[in-house]
Amino acid sequence: MSYARTSEDFRQRDGHGVRHQLRINERSAREHGCLIVAAYTDNGRSASKKYAARPGFDRLVAALSAGYTADGQAIQGVVCVAYDRLYRRPEDLARFFAALTSRPERVYVDPQGMRDPFSQAEMSRAVRSLEAAMTETRVRSRRVSDWHWARAVEGMPHSGPRPFGWQEDRLTLHPVEAALIRRAVADRVGGKAVRAIAREWCDLGVTGTRGGSPNAQTVTQIMTAPRVCGYRANKGELLLLPETGEPVLGLWEPVVTPEQWMAACATFSPGNLYMHRGSAAPRRTSRTTAPSRLASGFLRCGARLPNGGCCGGALCAQKGRSRRSPYAYACRSCRRCSISGPLADEALERLLFQDAPPHVRPSEITRRRWQEGMTNSEKRKTIASVVAHCVVRPGVKGKHTWDHSRVEPVWRDTGPVTPAEQGGEGRVPWPGGRCEAGWKHAEPTGS
Template identity: 55%
Template structure:
C-alpha cells in the first residue's frame, strides 16, 4: 500500500469525507489487498487507524510504551502522518471500528463523543428506483464538496458497501432549506404547527445544532430524497419528501375535497 494513498485518505477523512467514498476511489485506482480483494470501508478503516501509520508500535491492541518516559515507542519505519493526525482520524470513527479499540464498550482514543456533523444526518433515505420495482430506501450520509460554493457539502447514497444504490445525491443546504420550509411554511398551513417561539429562534439563528435535530426528530420519521435531473441548475425543493410522524392522524385531520 503506497504511503501517499494512505496519507491522502487520512487527510480526506479528517476533512469529512465518508469512508465509503474513499473505498470507491481506491477501487477506481485498482488498489487490491494482499489477497487480491477489493478494498472495503472496514478494511480501509483498519488501515487508517493502525498506530503504525504515525510510527507507533502496538501489540495485541495496546500501544507499547517506554517504561521510563511513558511515551509510545516508535518503530523502525517512516511514519506516514503525525501522531496528532492519527489521533484526529481515529476520532472520526466509532469506537468499535478502530484498529485498537474494537468492541462496543471500547473507549475512544480522544474521549471525544461521536456525533453527526450535518443537520440532516440520520434522517435521509434514498428514493431512487431500483431493479424489480420499489425504492432504494437506504440511509444517505453527508460529505464535503469542493465543487460548489453554494453547496459546500452534499448528502449521498453510498453504494460502496453494497447496500445503497449509489445513484442519488443532493445539496446539503438545499435539504436543510427544504426541512425549514416543511417545518415552518410561509403560509402557516403546514402538516404540523410548531410553537411560535421555536420558529422565531430557528430563523433567528438562536437555536443550536442539537436542538434543531431534536425538533426535526420530534415531528419527522425521515425524509425521502428523490433523484434530481441532470443539468438542472435550480434547486428543486420537491425532491425532499418529509415522512411525518403520526401520518395517519395528520391525514385524518385534513379536510375532505
C-alpha cells in the same frame, strides 16, 4: 396487504427469506377468503435497532393510514406470518396499530387465523408478543456477546471478514499484505503521514479484503489494531489475563512486536485509534461525535431499484462541487441519488414550519429561536421531534433549479405526506380519495 421481513441476508443474499414469508402470507390469505393486492418487504432489516431504516414498513403504515392502494383498491387489513415481523419496539407497535385501526372493520391475518385488531383481547396479545420479542432480543444479544467474549479469552480470531494481513484461516500471515503493514508501521514511527502511506498503497493497486481502496482512515485502523502485534481485544478493550494482568495473546501470527505497535499508536491522537472507534468502543477524546450537517441521519434514498423496490439507504454528507452547494447528501448504497446540502436543509426547515401537521408542528417560540441562532444540536432535536425521516427522490439530470418537493417527509406517528396533502400541484384524483398500497377481502363486504 402482505408484509415480510428478515433481519439478515448475508449468506445467500437472494431474498429467499422474505420470498418464503410472502408465500405463507398468500396461503393464509387464501384460507380465509382474502386477496392480496400489494406486498411490502424489508430484506435484511432489523426491527430491534432504534434508528434502523425500514422503508417497506414505513410504506405499509402510510398505506394503511391512506386507506387505498395506488390503483384505487380499498385496504381491509394486513397479513403477516407473525407480529414480530412487523415490530420489535413499542413505538412501531403503536404506529402499526394506529394505522391499522384508523378505518373500521379491518382485520389482521396470520397462519393462526383472522383476528379483530379492535378487540381488547387482540391488543393484549399484540403487547404480549412485543414483550416476548423484546425479551428474545435481549437474550440473543447477551448470548452473542458472551460467545464473542469466550472466543476472545481463548485467543480465537475475530469471526468477521478476513482481516487485512492474514490468510483466509485468519491465523497465517498473508506475505504481501503483512509486509505492507510492517513497512507502514515503520514509516509511521519514522514520521511519515498516513495519507502518504495510503497513496502508496493505492499506487501499488492494493485493495482491502472487501475490495475497497485504502484511505487514511482504513490504514490507521489497520496499523493500530491490536491484532497486528498478537494482542486480543473485545468491545474496544484489550483483554487481560486475570492471573497476571498481561494481555491475552491470539493464536495467529503477529506482524510486528508489541513495542513497535505501541510506538505506532503513540503517533496518533486517541480519537483515531482502532481501539477507540466503533459503536461499542469507549471514546477517549473530547471531540464531539455529533453530525455536523443539519439533515444527516434524516434522509433516505428514494431511488427505484431494478427489481422495482425502493433503495431506502441513508444519505450521507460529503463535499460538494460548487459554491452554491459546498456540501451534498448522497446515497452510498445504490449511488443513484444525491441532493444539494443547502437545498435539503432549506427543505427541512420549510417542512417543519410550513407543511408539518398541526399536531407535530413546532411552536412559534421554537420558530423564532431557530431563526435567531439555535445550535445545530438543538435544531436536530427539533427535526427529530417532528419527522421520523425524509425520503429524497432522485433529481432530474440537467435541471439546475432547486426543487424542494424532492424531500418527502414521514411525520411522527403518521405516514408520508404527498404533494397533494401539502397543498402542492399535481394532485391525483383518486376515486374516493384513494392513495397507496394494501390488501382487501376477495369478496367485498361493502365496507
